[in-house]
Amino acid sequence: MPDPRPTGHLHLAVALDGAGWHPAAWREPDARPAELSTAGYWADLVREAEAGLLDLVTIEDSFALQSDDRFRPDDRTDRVRGRLDAVLVAARVAPLTRNIGLVPTAVVTHTEPFHLSKAIATLDFVSGGRAGVRVQVSLAQHEARLVGRREFPELTRVDRDDPAVQQVLRDAFDEAADWVEVVRRLWDSWEDDAEIRDVATGRFVDLDKLHYIDFQGRSFSVKGPSITPRPPQGQPPVAALAHQRIPYELVASSADLGFATPRDAGDARAILAEVRQAQAAAGRADEQVHVFGDVVVFLDDDPAAARARRERLDERAGVEYRSDALVFAGTPAELADLLQEWAGAGLTGFRLRPGALPHDLRAITRGLVPELQRRGVFRTAYEASTLRGLLGLPRPASRYARDAVVA
Amino acid sequence: MTKQVHLAAHFPGVNNTTVWSDPASGSQIEFSSFVHFAQTAERGKFDFLFLAEGLRLREQNGAIYDLDVVGRPDTFTVLAALGAVTDRLGLTGTINSTFNEPFEVARQFASLDHLTAGRAAWNVVTSWDAFTGENFRRGGFLPQDQRYERARTFLQTTWELFDSWRGDEIAADQESGVFLRDPHPGAFAHSDAHFDIAGQFPVPRSPQGRPVVFQAGDSEEGREFAASSADAIFSRHGTKEAGQAFYRDVKGRLGRYGRTPDQLLILPAATFVVGDTDAEAAELAHEIRRQQVSGQTALRFIEQVWNRDLSAYDPDGPLPDVDPLVGETHVAQGRAQVRMYRDPLATARQWRELAAEKGYSIRELMTEVQSRQSFVGSPQTVAAEIDDLVQSDASDGFILVPHLVPGGLDPFVDRVVPLLQERGVFRADYEGTTLREHLGLAPLP
Numbered sequence: 099m100p101d102p103r104p105t106g107h108l109h110l111a112v113a114l115d116g117a118g119w120h121p122a123a124w125r126e127p128d129a130r131p132a133e134l135s136t137a138g139y140w141a142d143l144v145r146e147a148e149a150g151l152l153d154l155v156t157i158e159d160s161f162a163l164q165s166d167d168r169f170r171p172d173d174r175t176d177r178v179r180g181r182l183d184a185v186l187v188a189a190r191v192a193p194l195t196r197n198i199g200l201v202p203t204a205v206v207t208h209t210e211p212f213h214l215s216k217a218i219a220t221l222d223f224v225s226g227g228r229a230g231v232r233v234q235v236s237l238a239q240h241e242a243r244l245v246g247r248r249e250f251p252e253l254t255r256v257d258r259d260d261p262a263v264q265q266v267l268r269d270a271f272d273e274a275a276d277w278v279e280v281v282r283r284l285w286d287s288w289e290d291d292a293e294i295r296d297v298a299t300g301r302f303v304d305l306d307k308l309h310y311i312d313f314q315g316r317s318f319s320v321k322g323p324s325i326t327p328r329p330p331q332g333q334p335p336v337a338a339l340a341h342q343r344i345p346y347e348l349v350a351s352s353a354d355l356g357f358a359t360p361r362d363a364g365d366a367r368a369i370l371a372e373v374r375q376a377q378a379a380a381g382r383a384d385e386q387v388h389v390f391g392d393v394v395v396f397l398d399d400d401p402a403a404a405r406a407r408r409e410r411l412d413e414r415a416g417v418e419y420r421s422d423a424l425v426f427a428g429t430p431a432e433l434a435d436l437l438q439e440w441a442g443a444g445l446t447g448f449r450l451r452p453g454a455l456p457h458d459l460r461a462i463t464r465g466l467v468p469e470l471q472r473r474g475v476f477r478t479a480y481e482a483s484t485l486r487g488l489l490g491l492p493r494p495a496s497r498y499a500r501d502a503v504v505a
Numbered sequence: 506m507t508k509q510v511h512l513a514a515h516f517p518g519v520n521n522t523t524v525w526s527d528p529a530s531g532s533q534i535e536f537s538s539f540v541h542f543a544q545t546a547e548r549g550k551f552d553f554l555f556l557a558e559g560l561r562l563r564e565q566n567g568a569i570y571d572l573d574v575v576g577r578p579d580t581f582t583v584l585a586a587l588g589a590v591t592d593r594l595g596l597t598g599t600i601n602s603t604f605n606e607p608f609e610v611a612r613q614f615a616s617l618d619h620l621t622a623g624r625a626a627w628n629v630v631t632s633w634d635a636f637t638g639e640n641f642r643r644g645g646f647l648p649q650d651q652r653y654e655r656a657r658t659f660l661q662t663t664w665e666l667f668d669s670w671r672g673d674e675i676a677a678d679q680e681s682g683v684f685l686r687d688p689h690p691g692a693f694a695h696s697d698a699h700f701d702i703a704g705q706f707p708v709p710r711s712p713q714g715r716p717v718v719f720q721a722g723d724s725e726e727g728r729e730f731a732a733s734s735a736d737a738i739f740s741r742h743g744t745k746e747a748g749q750a751f752y753r754d755v756k757g758r759l760g761r762y763g764r765t766p767d768q769l770l771i772l773p774a775a776t777f778v779v780g781d782t783d784a785e786a787a788e789l790a791h792e793i794r795r796q797q798v799s800g801q802t803a804l805r806f807i808e809q810v811w812n813r814d815l816s817a818y819d820p821d822g823p824l825p826d827v828d829p830l831v832g833e834t835h836v837a838q839g840r841a842q843v844r845m846y847r848d849p850l851a852t853a854r855q856w857r858e859l860a861a862e863k864g865y866s867i868r869e870l871m872t873e874v875q876s877r878q879s880f881v882g883s884p885q886t887v888a889a890e891i892d893d894l895v896q897s898d899a900s901d902g903f904i905l906v907p908h909l910v911p912g913g914l915d916p917f918v919d920r921v922v923p924l925l926q927e928r929g930v931f932r933a934d935y936e937g938t939t940l941r942e943h944l945g946l947a948p949l950p
């Protein structure tokens with residue numbers, strides 16, 4: 099699929115979470131730690147990202163209260179704890195923005211695909227075609243206990259060599275693929291022109307253009323159609339974060355956008371090869387699937403200042419900050435060098451995780467973006483008003499439309 | 506003492522009250538329609554906007570019902586977005602207690618209450634049919650008689666989740682590095698026949714503490730549920746006599762739960778037609794009823810009582826000569842109203858008598874029994890009637906259901922609200938910021 103951007107252009111996303119990704123970020127002078135549950139806090143961040151012409155923001159979420167340990171609660175009192183539902187945060191800021199994509203996280207393991215399908219479709223309506231969804235599985239036993247619908251074995255870490263753990267992972271991701279399939283079928287279950295308002299016959303809709311989806315899967319079945327008409331983008335983009343083979347397969351089979359965590363350009367190349375191979379195996383070789391690189395960023399105009407800030411934050415946190423993604427501390431120009439090098443390996447964009455908010459978000463929008471623009475690799479104005487448009491993804495016809503193949 | 510009138514606006518929904526064929530009728534799904542509607546309600550200083558919900562497209566005779574508006578947005582998502590274009594208006598969403606889990610619903614309402622600075626409300630409904638269940642993981646296993654038991658424990662469980670944060674846990678003290686005063690905020694454990702859950706609730710205590718709770722069931726169990734747990738009832742008893750009887754009945758149940766009459770508001774659904782004069786309004790009302798009840802719609806309606814396919818009948822002809830079918834299965838699926846006719850044979854008998862007396866065709870009869878507007882008249886007449894119904898304890902106010910999207914509320918706000926304000930029975934401006942304050946409910950402890 100052709101990407102309409104000038105060759106070499108990058109896509110940029112920012113991952114919003116609490117006061118930033120560093121656990122001591124909330125103690126920075128410009129942080130607003132008492133306002134993390136207010137609409138104003140999120141609106142200001144997303145507006146800043148939009149002022150920087152970014153493609154999209156993602157909003158982190160989980161059912162469990164934050165914990166330093168993925169698999170069990172902790173009792174720390176020196177970290178940000180508490181958060182709001184990400185879909186609703188995205189909906190709340192949608193009317194206050196015009197161009198930027200809004201990609202909240204949805205926990206697929208414990209939610210109804212029917213509810214989330216209409217929620218994301220509605221986010222697409224209220225944002226005028228800027229919705230996406232980042233799907234996330236939940237493997238933690240304590241998270242399953244919150245909902246009480248199913249039992250999970252206790253895991254302590256995702257061990258790639260333990261076959262039992264790999265089976266749990268396989269099941270959870272298979273279910274996630276089913277979940278995405280249902281959500282997507284429901285988006286298509288109303289053809290675009292299903293509403294006819296035919297006064298002569300008294301019919302509001304054309305029944306030939308509403309479709310049961312009749313999905314039967316291992317852990318759920320869903321009849322359809324959706325109660326919400328087809329969203330403006332038809333299919334809002336689906337994203338997933340992936341660190342190994344099984345999640346790469348989910349990206350390849352089900353997503354429009356993958357977030358990966360390479361350590362260097364060679365790593366990025368290897369990940370891309372694996373995703374593209376899985377994409378071919380899933381029969382989607384012809385479809386455009388973006389793979390963005392995730393990087394945690396600490397940015398200042400002086401490289402020493404950035405490193406010193408990171409060290410100061412580490413000192414306050416009492417431990418060196420580590421991440422699944424590369425942690426970068428330096429200048430916007432140095433980061434631009436790195437992103438261009440990684441783009442050379444085939445990544446089409448990046449999801450930057452600001453170490454501290456709003457500082458590192460502003461450094462992205464006011465430092466990195468102008469730098470990339472100077473280098474001719476980032477947009478100077480929004481070229482589209484939908485997220486699919488910004489990502490260069492065509493708007494697909496409903497799979498149920500009789501003339502879908504022709505369209 | 507003069508009672509204050511409470512007013513709310515129901516976004517016109519997927520039933521024949523909503524006239525979609527009118528040239529003035531706009532989109533039922535574009536956000537701009539919701540914005541116009543909500544901002545009009547806020548301009549009129551209304552207490553809240555109300556959204557209904559049904560989780561499966563309605564069917565009749567085995568096909569999706571296509572004569573009314575079809576399709577609606579996700580309740581939570583559109584309410585959160587409306588939070589951005591309104592400042593004071595309460596935002597009430599209908600959310601089902603059968604096809605959701607307490608943790609998810611509590612998380613979403615607590616989030617909505619934060620994002621709207623204390624304006625969220627939840628209309629708890631209990632539809633349980635297997636037909637709707639086909640869209641969900643859990644399927645449709647709940648027996649009818651367990652729906653209120655589940656609803657009660659569901660609501661109770663969400664209250665435990667809302668109350669799991671007291672409100673003083675977050676210190677966010679940058680100097681000392683203490684974010685939390687409590688190392689285990691939001692801790693909960695709940696176990697009963699329906700729910701067995703435990704852990705920590707992730708959303709800090711919201712501005713209202715909990716959303717305001719509405720109830721819309723009408724059965725004995727439904728009324729008892731409301732008396733024990735709700736802040737307000739969305740009722741269908743809008744006329745004076747029926748309203749007063751319902752009002753007395755439900756308020757009379759409160760004592761059993763140690764509650765006082767001011768702790769439960771009764772807000773019936775009400776339709777309206779405003780004209781320059783009473784005569785003009787009556788004419789307009791007749792015209793709107795004709796739009797609402799086409800010949801096709803009249804046949805579908807009478808089928809809902811007769812419970813059989815009557816498509817071969819002429820809507821402009823006499824009532825069916827056959828009797829209603831009484832049985833387990835029903836021609837109409839996904840409609841809460843169907844259960845309104847608890848005794849279809851008796852209803853059929855009454856309707857035949859009425860039709861014989863007045864010489865009504867099927868369509869004329871259905872126009873008469875189905876679509877009578879609650880308030881028809883000049884602005885003065887409508888304001889006086891509303892005031893009278895509230896002062897005579899037929900209700901505490903009304904949830905108005907206009908027949909047009911998005912402009913159906915405008916005539917009421919422009920012409921009737923100023924008269925209610927002049928009468929001193931409706932606020933000239935908002936006094937509080939939260940929905941609980943608009944409704945005059947005491948803050949939670």
Ligand SMILES: Cc1cc2nc3c(=O)[nH]c(=O)nc-3n(C[C@H](O)[C@H](O)[C@H](O)COP(=O)(O)O)c2cc1C
Pocket residue numbers: 556557558559599601629630631632721722723724725726727728739740741774841844
């Ligand atoms: C005025 C009114 C409005 C209602 N709105 C809804 C609705 O939007 N969605 C829904 O699923 N049920 C709705 N219901 C159905 C009730 O919640 C309840 O499930 C139904 O009335 C059956 O309960 P009951 O036997 O106690 O009346 C409504 C009921 C009434 C009286």
